[in-house]
Amino acid sequence: MRLWAENLACVRGGREVFAGVSFALGSGEALLVTGRNGAGKSSLLRMVAGLLRRSAGSLGLDAGEADHSIAEQAHYLGHQDALKPSLSVLENLSFWGAYLGASPASGKALDAVGLRDLSGLPAAYLSAGQRRRLSIARLVAVKRPIWLLDEPTSALDSPAQSQLAELMRGHLHGGGIIVAAAHGPIGLERARELKLGAA
Amino acid sequence: MKELAALLMRDIKLAVRAGGGALIGALFFLIVATLLPFAIGPDLALLARIGPAMLWIGALLASLLALDRLFATDYEDGSLDLIMMGRAPLEFAILAKALAHWLTTALPLVVVAPLLGLLLNMEFQSMTFVALTLLAGTPALTCIGLIGAALAVTLRRGGLLLAVLVLPLTIPVLIFGVAASNAAIAGPVPFGPPFTILCALSLASIVIGPFAAAAALRHGLE
Amino acid sequence: MALIDLANPSRFLALAGRALPWLAFATALAFGVGLVMAFNAPDDYQQGATVKIMFLHVPAAWLGMFGWTLMSLSAFGTLVWRHPLADVAAKAAVPIGAAFTLLCLVTGSLWGRPMWGTSWVWDARLTSVLVLFLMYLGVMALYRTAEDPARGARAAAILTLVGAINLPIIKFSVDWWNTLHQPASVIRLGAPAIHPAILTPLLVMALAFLLLFLTLHLAAMRNEILRRRVRTLRLIQADESHA
Numbered sequence: 001m002r003l004w005a006e007n008l009a010c011v012r013g014g015r016e017v018f019a020g021v022s023f024a025l026g027s028g029e030a031l032l033v034t035g036r037n038g039a040g041k042s043s044l045l046r047m048v049a050g051l052l053r054r055s056a057g058s059l060g061l062d063a064g065e066a067d068h069s070i071a072e073q074a075h076y077l078g079h080q081d082a083l084k085p086s087l088s089v090l091e092n093l094s095f096w097g098a099y100l101g102a103s104p105a106s107g108k109a110l111d112a113v114g115l116r117d118l119s120g121l122p123a124a125y126l127s128a129g130q131r132r133r134l135s136i137a138r139l140v141a142v143k144r145p146i147w148l149l150d151e152p153t154s155a156l157d158s159p160a161q162s163q164l165a166e167l168m169r170g171h172l173h174g175g176g177i178i179v180a181a182a183h184g185p186i187g188l189e190r191a192r193e194l195k196l197g198a199a
Numbered sequence: 200m201k202e203l204a205a206l207l208m209r210d211i212k213l214a215v216r217a218g219g220g221a222l223i224g225a226l227f228f229l230i231v232a233t234l235l236p237f238a239i240g241p242d243l244a245l246l247a248r249i250g251p252a253m254l255w256i257g258a259l260l261a262s263l264l265a266l267d268r269l270f271a272t273d274y275e276d277g278s279l280d281l282i283m284m285g286r287a288p289l290e291f292a293i294l295a296k297a298l299a300h301w302l303t304t305a306l307p308l309v310v311v312a313p314l315l316g317l318l319l320n321m322e323f324q325s326m327t328f329v330a331l332t333l334l335a336g337t338p339a340l341t342c343i344g345l346i347g348a349a350l351a352v353t354l355r356r357g358g359l360l361l362a363v364l365v366l367p368l369t370i371p372v373l374i375f376g377v378a379a380s381n382a383a384i385a386g387p388v389p390f391g392p393p394f395t396i397l398c399a400l401s402l403a404s405i406v407i408g409p410f411a412a413a414a415a416l417r418h419g420l421e
Numbered sequence: 422m423a424l425i426d427l428a429n430p431s432r433f434l435a436l437a438g439r440a441l442p443w444l445a446f447a448t449a450l451a452f453g454v455g456l457v458m459a460f461n462a463p464d465d466y467q468q469g470a471t472v473k474i475m476f477l478h479v480p481a482a483w484l485g486m487f488g489w490t491l492m493s494l495s496a497f498g499t500l501v502w503r504h505p506l507a508d509v510a511a512k513a514a515v516p517i518g519a520a521f522t523l524l525c526l527v528t529g530s531l532w533g534r535p536m537w538g539t540s541w542v543w544d545a546r547l548t549s550v551l552v553l554f555l556m557y558l559g560v561m562a563l564y565r566t567a568e569d570p571a572r573g574a575r576a577a578a579i580l581t582l583v584g585a586i587n588l589p590i591i592k593f594s595v596d597w598w599n600t601l602h603q604p605a606s607v608i609r610l611g612a613p614a615i616h617p618a619i620l621t622p623l624l625v626m627a628l629a630f631l632l633l634f635l636t637l638h639l640a641a642m643r644n645e646i647l648r649r650r651v652r653t654l655r656l657i658q659a660d661e662s663h664a
Contacts, residue, residue, distance in 0.1 A: 015656055015660065049284060051280050051283060076281065082277040083276065084213055084276070091212070096281065098205035099282070346579070350576045350579065354566050354567050354572065360562065360566065364562065370591050371587075374597065374598040378597075411579055411582075419572065419575070
């Protein structure tokens with residue numbers, strides 16, 4: 001499997017955010033997107049996720065599932081956690097499991113992020129870090145080969161960060177691809193770096 | 200299908216639980232119908248005559264109440280991004296959300312309508328007909344409102360304003376809904392033609408609404 | 422000059438600048454001829470001189486509908502080809518179409534006062550035109566609400582197209598509703614055959630109105646393009662002061 005981008009450009013509100021961004025990632029490879037605020041890290045991830053139109057350039061996935069778009073084979077972890085406060089932890093997770101994928105493994109995913117004990121609690125009672133972990137559990141519950149992570153470590157304490165690093169390593173080991181946007185290291189040693197706004 | 204069922208159930212749960220919008224529409228409807236006699240006087244004959252029209256206006260406003268938030272809440276907490284990344288076509292996902300909204304907001308209106316008819320001095324039989332027209336016509340109101348709700352997300356603000364912008368589009372539904380009700384109660388035209396047209400409007404809106412809303416959301420998230 | 426050249430905003434500006442004086446002159450000429458013809462047209466044996474309001478009223482109604490048609494075509498251009506000029510055309514047409522529709526309503530009201538004894542009746546045509554006017558106002562409000570012009574353009578395009586699908590349905594519904602409520606109680610214009618002595622001035626006036634619409638539209642498009650250039654220049658200025 002190979003995820004590639006060529007000469008991507010992003011124009012928002014009449015301004016050019018970035019241009020000429022290219023990369024290619026094979027199975028088991030990770031890309032760390034860095035750059036100052038406003039350099040377009042989030043925009044790049046949303047573009048790969050199909051949530052933002054490309055102003056120029058092309059994007060493709062070789063050897064993926066042919067009848068599904070990149071967006072349908074990718075997980076997107078954005079700044080918001082996509083959780084409903086009035087639903088319980090388990091209900092939130094199993095909804096996204098059922099909506100996004102075929103055979104969700106909600107219980108196992110809650111174990112992976114250490115939220116099994118809280119599964120019956122409404123999501124409204126969770127702390128910011130717990131919400132983030134529940135959001136990450138989605139990536140485990142539904143198997144999709146591409147992970148697009150926008151500042152995944154925000155709000156996480158150091159045990160949770162190493163937990164996440166463990167999950168990411170497992171994903172890469174299983175042949176997955178990760179594109180992550182972050183200001184600093186997120187625990188992926190072998191990730192390549194793409195610096196936006198350097199010019 | 201499983202995705203859509205999950206989305207439908209989630210939206211119903213959200214509407215029914217604390218902070219959800221279910222039954223607020225019915226309550227609003229009830230209060231409007233109660234206020235009405237204070238505005239026009241307790242003349243039972245007059246109330247009976249304009250009753251169907253007032254119920255329809257009430258239903259129109261009530262079904263708009265929670266509609267402007269239909270996509271806005273999902274947009275604000277990031278759920279909309281994930282809904283768009285699902286494998287179900289966006290049009291169908293929107294239809295599932297619309298169905299959940301209709302079941303939790305419009306269906307209670309249909310159920311309480313006969314009760315309100317009692318207050319407005321309408322015959323029981325007339326009331327069943329009015330309820331029937333509401334049942335047939337409210338899907339159109341929901342699906343037309345969808346467009347406004349999606350545009351509100353597109354523009355990031357303006358919530359209720361945009362829901363109001365699509366109100367002129369509901370004129371045909373209002374005309375044929377009230378006409379069918381009146382036809383059933385007093386005549387002179389038969390009940391059939393306006394009721395059939397009302398059903399046709401609903402079916403057309405069920406097709407057009409989700410398509411326009413999906414187009415608005417796709418263009419809006421850029 | 423190929424059509425693709427017209428699609429380039431700079432070419433368009435140059436062309437518009439050259440075409441505008443000619444269009445304005447043609448408009449003035451058509452109005453001059455049309456108004457004289459309308460003035461000399463025979464009075465209606467029932468309505469007297471008030472029938473002359475028709476020479477303003479009917480073309481205004483046509484142009485009000487023409488405006489929405491133009492916006493709908495432009496909306497296609499915005500959504501399908503994402504052409505910036507299409508949105509400029511749509512946005513420029515909104516207030517002009519609204520103004521013609523309002524003119525139609527006002528003249529209709531002035532005409533109705535002596536004819537029907539009231540300034541407003543819920544006649545099917547009047548009601549349909551009123552709805553059209555409300556929808557124009559809606560699109561204007563939508564453009565004003567949008568912060569980002571591109572985003573507002575697409576939202577307005579969708580609302581315009583939905584309106585284009587719905588306007589005939591609304592028209593049909595209102596006709597139906599009207600026959601139900603007011604069976605033949607109002608005097609209707611639209612006798613089976615209009616006498617040529619009235620029809621000719623009417624068509625000349627319609628041409629004059631069309632030319633006026635096009636002149637105003639072209640000028641409004643030019644202004645809109647310039648307004649967007651100013652916005653872009655300001656954005657560049659803001660960016661440079663950052664760097």
